[in-house]
Amino acid sequence: MIYAPSLAQIGSAATQSARRVHGRLVFAGAPNFAPTRRFVPSAAGFPPSLAQPGGIADAAYSPFVRVRGEPGVLNAPILATGNAPFDVLHHRNTEDRVLAIDTKKMTVTLTLARGFYNGKPIYYISPDASNPVAATVERATYVPRLAKAQVSATIPIGVLADGPTGATDGQGLRYLTLHTPLRADATLANAAQLSAPFNILSLVPDVAHLYASNAYSPLWGVQVFGAPQRARITSYDAFAALSPKAAGFFVNCPVIAFGDANAAGY
Amino acid sequence: MKYFIAALAAALFSLSLGAHARAAEERILPSTLSVDTTNHTAVLPLYRGSAHG
Numbered sequence: 221m222i223y224a225p226s227l228a229q230i231g232s233a234a235t236q237s238a239r240r241v242h243g244r245l246v247f248a249g250a251p252n253f254a255p256t257r258r259f260v261p262s263a264a265g266f267p268p269s270l271a272q273p274g275g276i277a278d279a280a281y282s283p284f285v286r287v288r289g290e291p292g293v294l295n296a297p298i299l300a301t302g303n304a305p306f307d308v309l310h311h312r313n314t315e316d317r318v319l320a321i322d323t324k325k326m327t328v329t330l331t332l333a334r335g336f337y338n339g340k341p342i343y344y345i346s347p348d349a350s351n352p353v354a355a356t357v358e359r360a361t362y363v364p365r366l367a368k369a370q371v372s373a374t375i376p377i378g379v380l381a382d383g384p385t386g387a388t389d390g391q392g393l394r395y396l397t398l399h400t401p402l403r404a405d406a407t408l409a410n411a412a413q414l415s416a417p418f419n420i421l422s423l424v425p426d427v428a429h430l431y432a433s434n435a436y437s438p439l440w441g442v443q444v445f446g447a448p449q450r451a452r453i454t455s456y457d458a459f460a461a462l463s464p465k466a467a468g469f470f471v472n473c474p475v476i477a478f479g480d481a482n483a484a485g486y
Numbered sequence: 487m488k489y490f491i492a493a494l495a496a497a498l499f500s501l502s503l504g505a506h507a508r509a510a511e512e513r514i515l516p517s518t519l520s521v522d523t524t525n526h527t528a529v530l531p532l533y534r535g536s537a538h539g
Contacts, residue, residue, distance in 0.1 A: 221516055221517055222515055222516060222517070238535075244533070244534060244535045244536065245533070245535040245536075246535060246536050246537070247535060247536070247537040247538075248537070248538070249537060249538070250537035250538060281537075296533075298535075298537070299532070301537075319527060321532065322532075323532075326531060326532045326533070326534075327519060327529050327530065327531060327532055328529070328530055328531075328532045329527050329528070329529050330527065330528055330529075330530065331526060331527055332521070332526045332527060332528050334526060343521060343523070343526070343528065345528065408525075408527075411525040411526060411527050412524060412525045412526065414526065416526075425515060427513065427515070430515070430516065474515075475515060476514065476515060476518050476521065476528050477513055477514040477515065477518060477521045477523075477528070478513045478514075479513075479523060483523055484523050484524050485523070485524075485526060
């Protein structure tokens with residue numbers, strides 16, 4: 221686990237309750253992965269003409285869980301429902317980021333989002349969003365309850381609406397919607413082609429001091445800059461200098477790994 | 487039954503020195519089993535639970 225003390229401030233309205241029975245969690249709510257994810261870009265790419273998330277949570281569900289009788293808040297997104305076999309091609313009982321599930325090894329393979337932190341590549345997952353359009357774009361679960369999160373439990377993430385669109389320097393929502401296979405279902409076969417908006421993270425876990433007190437949170441408050449930007453932005457300081465505006469929603473995006481300057485796909 | 491991934495963040499938790507050391511070496515964070523930077527995928531532990539009581 222990663223220590224994220226500010227999650228304690230998220231507020232009970234944005235968490236769900238659970239109890240542990242024979243070692244397993246029993247959640248109060250759950251997502252429904254049966255809807256078909258649909259995304260149709262507009263002529264400008266974004267905002268889209270249609271965005272319909274493939275996973276929609278019920279009113280009780282949140283990935284942030286308070287377990288009865290246990291301290292703290294866990295970030296434990298539900299990624300599949302029901303029993304095997306799991307649909308990892310069209311995601312009718314799995315989240316749209318799930319590429320494989322091994323119920324013997326008890327592992328899940330997820331498509332990663334790629335972004336930047338302080339000029340360097342960063343990898344994260346994006347399993348939940350409090351906004352349905354963002355959930356569709358991120359192949360995430362739309363979680364209405366997350367909208368009730370306290371801002372003090374979040375940190376900012378930068379998104380360009382109209383960034384560069386080249387094959388090697390693409391960034392932002394226009395690039396993602398018009399120049400990548402965003403409409404396609406994510407599978408192991410097309411994972412390398414899915415690309416990303418290359419968002420700009422303001423803070424990441426300190427690998428050398430993972431369990432020290434810190435300001436990191438996996439819950440991000442989305443900041444958007446809308447004017448055309450013709451060069452990539454890779455640091456949050458540079459992004460903040462553009463005076464972006466708060467988008468008014470949150471995404472659950474835990475950082476997974478750090479890349480170097482030669483990372484593939486950057 | 488519902489399947490869910492590892493708890494990736496917590497307000498409180500138990501220290502795991504093994505996971506800490508591995509993460510520092512491989513530049514992947516605890517709870518992540520592997521990362522494929524060619525296909526942009528990660529393998530994480532999965533847990534079984536249930537919902538709606």
